[in-house]
Amino acid sequence: MEGKMKKKLVSYAVNAALVLAIYVVLSVLINSGAVNRYYAGIVKLIFINIMLAVSLNLVTGILGQLVLGHAGFMAVGAYTAALITLHSGLPTTGPASILTLLIAILAGAALSAVIGFLIGVPALRLKGDYLAIITLGFGEIIRVIILNLPFTGGALGLRGIPGLTTFNVVFFLSVLTVYFIYAYLTSRHGRAVLSIREDEIAAEAAGINTTRYKMIAFVMAAFFAGLAGGLYAHYIGVIAPAKFDFNYSVEMLVMVVLGGMGSITGSVVAAVVLTILPEALRSFADYRMLLYAVVLILMMLFRPGGLLGRAELSIVGFGRWLKKKFTGNKNGEKPAETGEV
Amino acid sequence: MALLEVKNLGIAFGGLRALKDVHITLDTGEIVGLIGPNGAGKTTVFNLLTDVYVPTEGTILLDGTSIVGKRTYEITQNGIARTFQNIRLFKYLSVIDNVKIAMNGQATYNMFQAAFRTPKYWKEERKMDEKAMDLLSVFGLEGHAQTRAGNLPYGQQRKLEIARALATNPKMLLLDEPAAGMNPTETMELMETIKLIRDRFKVSILLIEHDMSFVMGICERIIVLDYGMIIAAGTPEEVRNDPKVIAAYLGGEA
Numbered sequence: 001m002e003g004k005m006k007k008k009l010v011s012y013a014v015n016a017a018l019v020l021a022i023y024v025v026l027s028v029l030i031n032s033g034a035v036n037r038y039y040a041g042i043v044k045l046i047f048i049n050i051m052l053a054v055s056l057n058l059v060t061g062i063l064g065q066l067v068l069g070h071a072g073f074m075a076v077g078a079y080t081a082a083l084i085t086l087h088s089g090l091p092t093t094g095p096a097s098i099l100t101l102l103i104a105i106l107a108g109a110a111l112s113a114v115i116g117f118l119i120g121v122p123a124l125r126l127k128g129d130y131l132a133i134i135t136l137g138f139g140e141i142i143r144v145i146i147l148n149l150p151f152t153g154g155a156l157g158l159r160g161i162p163g164l165t166t167f168n169v170v171f172f173l174s175v176l177t178v179y180f181i182y183a184y185l186t187s188r189h190g191r192a193v194l195s196i197r198e199d200e201i202a203a204e205a206a207g208i209n210t211t212r213y214k215m216i217a218f219v220m221a222a223f224f225a226g227l228a229g230g231l232y233a234h235y236i237g238v239i240a241p242a243k244f245d246f247n248y249s250v251e252m253l254v255m256v257v258l259g260g261m262g263s264i265t266g267s268v269v270a271a272v273v274l275t276i277l278p279e280a281l282r283s284f285a286d287y288r289m290l291l292y293a294v295v296l297i298l299m300m301l302f303r304p305g306g307l308l309g310r311a312e313l314s315i316v317g318f319g320r321w322l323k324k325k326f327t328g329n330k331n332g333e334k335p336a337e338t339g340e341v
Numbered sequence: 342m343a344l345l346e347v348k349n350l351g352i353a354f355g356g357l358r359a360l361k362d363v364h365i366t367l368d369t370g371e372i373v374g375l376i377g378p379n380g381a382g383k384t385t386v387f388n389l390l391t392d393v394y395v396p397t398e399g400t401i402l403l404d405g406t407s408i409v410g411k412r413t414y415e416i417t418q419n420g421i422a423r424t425f426q427n428i429r430l431f432k433y434l435s436v437i438d439n440v441k442i443a444m445n446g447q448a449t450y451n452m453f454q455a456a457f458r459t460p461k462y463w464k465e466e467r468k469m470d471e472k473a474m475d476l477l478s479v480f481g482l483e484g485h486a487q488t489r490a491g492n493l494p495y496g497q498q499r500k501l502e503i504a505r506a507l508a509t510n511p512k513m514l515l516l517d518e519p520a521a522g523m524n525p526t527e528t529m530e531l532m533e534t535i536k537l538i539r540d541r542f543k544v545s546i547l548l549i550e551h552d553m554s555f556v557m558g559i560c561e562r563i564i565v566l567d568y569g570m571i572i573a574a575g576t577p578e579e580v581r582n583d584p585k586v587i588a589a590y591l592g593g594e595a
Binding site: 004005012179180183184186187188189190191192194195198199201202203204205206207208209210216310 | 391393412413414417418422423425429430431432433434438441442443444445446448450452455456458462463465466467469470505506508509
């Protein structure tokens with residue numbers, strides 16, 4: 001079994017190298033001005049959406065509970081973080097601004113997690129459709145509360161939020177989010193969450209405190225949605241309650257379903273595709289949303305399990321597959337293990 | 342003191358008294374059979390022992406402490422593990438993960454140690470892997486460790502469910518129709534396996550089964566339920582010749 005740890009560490013190293021390579025390429029492209037500000041903005045949005053999709057996948061795909069209020073948690077994070085940078089007097093220019101941003105978004109994420117806990121207490125007693133409706137309700141309640149609070153700017157929202165979300169911050173936080181959720185998933189805690197999706201009664205009988213693990217997954221998802229919300233606020237500069245409505249929750253759910261429920265890499269791929277697609281289709285003007293919808297329908301018809309189903313993309317696994325392909329499996333390679341990145 | 346002491350156990354669903362005055366005692370290392378016609382309340386007894394239902398009357402003592410009202414997972418952690426009549430595996434997960442999930446309480450690393458992959462994480466994961474492989478090899482499943490549990494043939498799925506139950510380090514195993522759907526050879530094998538796990542893991546076993554040759558061949562004592570009441574209890578020999586038991590199974594005057 002020593003070999004397993006070694007194999008895993010090699011796999012981690014390969015993935016870390018890939019992440020670093022992506023970082024170098026993207027940051028060179030952005031900093032050299034090879035891509036314009038518009039594209040650079042889309043790149044940031046992609047990483048924010050990755051955080052949202054992966055965190056929603058944690059409850060919907062991995063825990064197996066349909067949640068329709070993810071935009072509500074994002075709104076909590078966005079508003080909290082924006083209010084902190086706007087009113088706390090912390091520096092918003094110069095090198096200290098990154099600290100301001102981190103404090104603001106972590107506070108937003110923490111508040112979002114607390115609200116996730118409060119909602120989770122009654123909501124997680126339900127399952128399936130019932131949970132979907134109740135979380136939809138809570139998402140809307142959060143939005144309406146924000147709309148009516150005295151300090152959130154009403155329907156106009158908050159304006160002039162400093163654009164502190166740099167490419168570096170959004171890139172590394174999104175990588176950390178994905179890593180953290182992956183690491184969680186491949187630990188005893190993650191297996192417990194998976195067992196709840198598979199069969200809750202059997203999970204209890206196997207000694208799993210299902211209430212506790214459901215709550216942890218739900219709170220973690222709220223935390224990362226809040227984090228993404230804070231980054232979003234400091235990326236877009238203007239936030240209004242209307243942005244965080246039911247449609248946005250559905251949009252995130254579409255990413256999760258399209259990528260494959262329970263597949264983290266699937267969510268990443270889907271977030272990339274579904275952020276780029278509407279932008280790439282801009283030249284079709286009015287037909288844009290129509291095409292977008294057609295793509296989704298075709299996808300569900302021909303790959304109902306999502307792009308990756310429950311599998312994960314794996315560089316090491318791909319390498320092994322290539323090797324097998326070209327060497328004709330001479331050295332008795334073991335079949336690729338499932339569920340490993 | 343008996344490992345398990347059930348006294349006056351009863352449950353009513355509305356006006357229907359599904360179980361009444363059930364007494365069961367189980368000593369360490371015993372294999373006891375629970376039999377009876379369909380609908381007699383056998384699985385209900387299991388569901389009461391594992392808090393799927395809460396009894397309306399009676400007491401359940403495990404090692405002298407009451408487990409009534411404890412949550413299912415707490416009862417499992419206290420030492421009662423079970424299998425299900427209709428197999429309930431984590432179908433999309435690998436065979437070894439099915440077993441490792443049941444060992445959750447035996448590892449102590451926390452979420453942050455897992456996130457940073459500290460030595461403690463690796464050490465405990467390796468220990469769990471080794472223990473899980475040991476258990477799987479008892480059931481001849483070690484070659485299928487990475488197979489998806491739902492892809493195993495039926496008989497092996499039953500075995501995996503027992504392996505998963507054993508992984509919780511139970512004092513007592515509740516097996517709900519372990520031989521259902523097995524052919525005679527598999528049933529014979531299973532009898533040997535159950536005796537083996539009793540001796541090796543020092544557990545008591547309470548099992549429900551319809552296959553009479555299986556029950557008579559393996560159980561040291563048998564309890565017969567009919568219409569929610571115990572109508573007979575004793576050695577296989579005594580039970581086999583009890584007129585009430587014959588009447589319950591074949592009909593007629595007792």
